[in-house]
Amino acid sequence: MSLDADAIVDRRRMRRKLTFWRVVAVLVLVLAVVGAGFALAPKTGLTGGGTAIARVRIQGLIRGNQARVEALERLGRSNARAVIVHLDSPGGTTAGSEQLYDALRTLQTKKPMVVVVDGLAASGAYIAALSADHIIAHDTSLVGSIGVLFQFPNFAEVLKTIGVKVEEIKSTPLKAAPNGFEPTSPEARAAIEAIVLDSYDWFKNLVKTRRQLNDAQLAKVVDGRVFTGRQGLPLKLVDELGNEKTALAWLARVKKVPANTPVRDYALEPRFSELSFLHVAAWGAHVVGLSAFAERIEAWGGIQAVERLNLDGLLALWHPSQSN
Numbered sequence: 097m098s099l100d101a102d103a104i105v106d107r108r109r110m111r112r113k114l115t116f117w118r119v120v121a122v123l124v125l126v127l128a129v130v131g132a133g134f135a136l137a138p139k140t141g142l143t144g145g146g147t148a149i150a151r152v153r154i155q156g157l158i159r160g161n162q163a164r165v166e167a168l169e170r171l172g173r174s175n176a177r178a179v180i181v182h183l184d185s186p187g188g189t190t191a192g193s194e195q196l197y198d199a200l201r202t203l204q205t206k207k208p209m210v211v212v213v214d215g216l217a218a219s220g221a222y223i224a225a226l227s228a229d230h231i232i233a234h235d236t237s238l239v240g241s242i243g244v245l246f247q248f249p250n251f252a253e254v255l256k257t258i259g260v261k262v263e264e265i266k267s268t269p270l271k272a273a274p275n276g277f278e279p280t281s282p283e284a285r286a287a288i289e290a291i292v293l294d295s296y297d298w299f300k301n302l303v304k305t306r307r308q309l310n311d312a313q314l315a316k317v318v319d320g321r322v323f324t325g326r327q328g329l330p331l332k333l334v335d336e337l338g339n340e341k342t343a344l345a346w347l348a349r350v351k352k353v354p355a356n357t358p359v360r361d362y363a364l365e366p367r368f369s370e371l372s373f374l375h376v377a378a379w380g381a382h383v384v385g386l387s388a389f390a391e392r393i394e395a396w397g398g399i400q401a402v403e404r405l406n407l408d409g410l411l412a413l414w415h416p417s418q419s420n
Contacts, residue, residue, distance in 0.1 A: 149344070149353065150176040150207075150362035158188030158220045160195055167364040168199045171207070176362070178208040178353045180343045181228065187219030190244060190295050196220075197302075200227035208351035210343045213237040213334070218322050222333075223299065226306040230350070232342050233325030233334040240333055242303055243320035244295040246288050250276050307332050 150171055171179065181200065187193060203209060204227060211217075213233035217225045218241035225231050225239070233239055255261065255277060262277040273284035304314045309332060317323070317331050328334045336342060340359070347353040 147175050147177055148358045148360040149178045149180060151180050151359050152362050152364060153182045154224060155184045158185055158196055159192035164364045165195060165199045168203050171362055172203045176207060177357050178347050178351060179203060180340060181209060181211045182214050183211055183217040183221050183225055184214040185221035186216055187221045190220065193220030193223040196224045197227050200224060204228065208347055208353060210346055212340055212343050213239055226302055230346055231334045232336045232338050233328060234339060235326045235337055237325040238322045239328045240317060240323045241320060242299055242318045244292050244299060246292050248274055248276055252278050
């Protein structure tokens with residue numbers, strides 16, 4: 097029996113050592129990837145040298161980003177001949193989208209600029225697209241989703257079922273309302289609705305002004321739906337169907353930018369910032385065989401993603417509805 101017990105103890109000791117060295121291997125791998133990322137990721141600015149047309153890519157959720165604003169300001173002071181903005185985003189917060197729109201509008205006062213919708217420019221991303229005087233989309237790109245959204249979960253019925261009551265003391269009935277722990281009062285709903293409608297009016301007026309629409313034309317595009325590029329062309333949501341080559345031709349024809357001017361990427365932020373520490377750590381854990389550890393990391397990453405979706409303010413965000 098003692099030999100069996102000693103063997104079990106030895107196996108457990110070996111397992112602990114193996115786990116320890118696997119964790120060390122993950123940490124070393126993560127540090128190596130981080131170091132390589134910092135070494136290889138380009139700084140913001142035009143790749144290569146000489147005069148060029150700057151290619152700017154705006155993808156994913158849009159929210160407030162002062163570093164992006166400053167990068168666009170630097171682009172305005174650079175020797176770039178023109179700017180092609182590639183958009184592929186479902187939108188984001190109204191405030192973040194307005195900030196991006198303002199930065200791009202300022203850039204357009206200094207450089208000829210054209211927007212190309214690669215796949216999606218909906219809601220807040222369409223606000224960003226409105227900064228350009230010329231919008232190009234693929235036939236099957238999606239544009240529009242002109243509207244504003246305020247969503248919040250309400251756990252009142254669940255809490256009642258499990259016998260939990262959240263009590264609070266606040267200065268006025270509308271402070272921190274709605275809070276999700278009690279039924280939303282008519283007054284709170286009316287206050288939120290007023291904010292949504294005010295932001296919606298701002299969005300509609302921006303579309304009307306920038307796309308030069310009359311009231312009848314505006315009414316056709318502001319019901320919240322998305323349109324394909326082909327549908328958006330006669331509705332004046334886009335100016336032309338095509339791609340980057342179409343944008344280059346427009347710049348040459350209208351803005352007199354030489355057709356042989358090279359196009360170079362302009363990074364708004366280091367590429368390594370797009371790869372989170374958690375993703376690298378999870379990948380490294382999978383490589384060395386710590387699948388359970390990797391799953392925990394990825395689960396934590398999912399929690400962080402949910403928290404990031406708690407966006408700061410009203411949303412100008414499009415996503416297709418999902419039915420069970």
